[in-house]
Amino acid sequence: MSQTLYQISIWLLPVLIAITFHEAAHGYVAWKLGDDTAKNEGRVTFQPFRHVDTWGTVIIPGSLLMMGTPFIFGWAKPVPVDFAKLKNPRRDMVWVAAAGPGINIALALASGFLLHFVSFFQATGNAWVFANLYNSIQVNLLLAVLNMIPIPPLDGGRVAVGLLPWQLAVLLARLERIGIYIVIFLLIILPYAGQKMGLNLDFLVWFIGSSVKTLSHFVLVATGHI
16 A cells, blocks of 8 residues: 555656646647637646546546556646637647647656756655656656647647648548547557457557657756766
8 A cells, every 4th residue: 555655656746747737838839829718718827637637637547557557548638729719720730739748848858857956855755756757757758759649639630730731631630539539549459459369569559668768768868867
């Protein structure tokens, strides 16, 4: 029980900060580019409970963590964006979508720099602070990579819709309603089915894991740890 509580204590703060800044960044950039929808609904805030989704932020990630799965999957309440209010809807959609993963990369770098100050804490707290900061790097990079998969409604899908030629953008945009089911299929159902058949079908899990590992190495190099 004590080990479970310790695991919660070293993951809870990094997760809450990562999703809060991610969602607030979407709302802030949209507000600055002409859409005040998120601002009016109180979503341009660092108050985490304004962004928490009971199932996506608490129950599902918590269950996966308790089960010891190799990845944590979840989501926050989507920030409302009225793209018609943006000054240049197609261009600005790219900036709004990219703001979330962008702030997660920035938070990962900030956590890397803060690791240099762990020694200033008392010996009993060193390991706990180090674990929180290290997990912050991993969580933020995981959120950045996962959200940049080019399938709408993920951020990467909306970035792709804004950058692709019009005809291709329209085709990709049509996946908006079923995109999350495609991601769940690739992340959970396909690997599970492959396991039952004796096949390794963890393609997306492998891609996400490899990308997070590469970015984590970059963050540690950039912040002077390697």
